Amino acid sequence: MDTDQRGLFSPIRIGTLELPGRLFKTATAETRATPEGFVSDAVLDFYRPIARGGTPLIITGNIYISRQGKSAPFQLGADDDDKIPGLARMVAEVHAQGGRMFAQLNHCGRQVVPNFVGATEVVSASATKDLLTGTRPREMSVAEIRQIVADFAAAAERCQKAGFDGVQMHSANGYLLSQFLTPYTNRRQDEYGGNLERRTRFGREVLAAIRARVGADFPVILKMNGADKLPLRDGLKTHELVQIAKIMEAAGVDAVEISVGHYESGFPMVCGSFGRCLRHMVQGSMAHLPWLRRWAMRVFRPLIALASNVLWPGREGFNLDYTPDFKAALTIPVICVGGFRTRAAMEDALRHGLCDAVSAGRPFIADPYFYRHLYDNTPGPRCVDCNGCVGHLGAQPADCYHPTVRAEKDAMLAGAMASRAP
DSSP: OOTTTTSSTTOOTTEEEEEESSEEOOOOOOOOOTTTTTHHHHHHHHHHHHHHOOOOOOOOOOOOOOGGGOOOTTBBSSGGGHHHHHHHHHHHHHHHHOOOOEEEEOHHHHHHHHOHHTTTTTTSSSOOTTTTTOOOOOOOOOOHHHHHHHHHHHHHHHHHHHTOOOEEEEOOSSHHHHHHHHHTTTTSSSSSSHHHHHTHHHHHHHHHHHHHHOOOSSEEEEEEEEEOOOTSOOOOHHHHHHHHHHHHHHHTTEEEEEEOOOOGGGGGGGGGGHHHHHHHHTGGGGSSEEEEHHHHHHHHHHHHHHHHHSOOOOTTTTGTTTHHHHHHOOOEEEEESOOOHHHHHHEEEEHTSSHHHHHHHHHHHHHHHHHHHHHHHHHOOOOOOOOHHHHHHTTTTTTTHEEEEEEEHHHHHHHHHHHHOO
């Protein structure tokens, strides 16, 4: 066991919850729920081996708080009490392996392809068109904002009843909570727009409503950007986001996980290579774009992939560009997601105080036993950053779609099942 108090396998406390290690499974959309948003056997099959691999904390893929906030088919929901039994079954699977699980709660706002998910109405902080999808939302009324605040709180309470160990408010990557923070997407002139204090009001009200339902001892963490990465648009810079984090810490958030970018930013949140990613994407969610965007994606896909490879090459810990500023300003734990693949890179980030914990998504998709393999210093299937999984998200089940890595994963899991057979 690593005895360094900043080591990857040293304990860390998030609110009232103590975890035995500092590598977490970050949220990745499972695309495995039933069409009505219920937990399915396929969802359990996704999380069971990750828990069995000793992962201290698993954060679910984004769970919609209301049907209006659903961003993709086969997404998990917490919009009604009838979802509680299935969610409880999922959490029980993780707890049976000694792991802990947080529910990531989300409303997509304008970041949705309406035809893809069957959305009849798209809302946001303001009526700012999404340049990627062409979706133009309607500006929400104050009454609608208050309803969504209540929806977040009700969903959090359902997750607590289902046995989750905490919840994460998804305020990163251009979803609704993020849309209220960013001046480019929030052009309101009322109490929810304008200066930084007013633009954080929606998030603070969501947090307060959640706390009123779940109590002070139930961990609530925040996923947020370290930078919006919106060139030529009024996006947030790191120093502004640090101020937002300080406001949310004062309001009662127990930790922050730092990501980067909106959908309009391109691919800064999944640095790597993009040929396989875009090939799958144009056959999945992007197939439901308006015809002109769909045509442009198909025709210019090779050029888009080439440019993306140049702009966002794979590298470990790319959001460490931002986390030191959050560490200097906050007293709550700062979690860094973004490209981590090796124990050396993770431990270096912790040892130098660049963050308090790290999280990863794609490596756990390639190797559900990723945590155990790092702990034991043993090899396992290794993510090669092809982003095939990203291209499939929302349309096909979350899984590794690189043929060589997928074959290694399947063989590993088959061997593990055989070894447990009586």
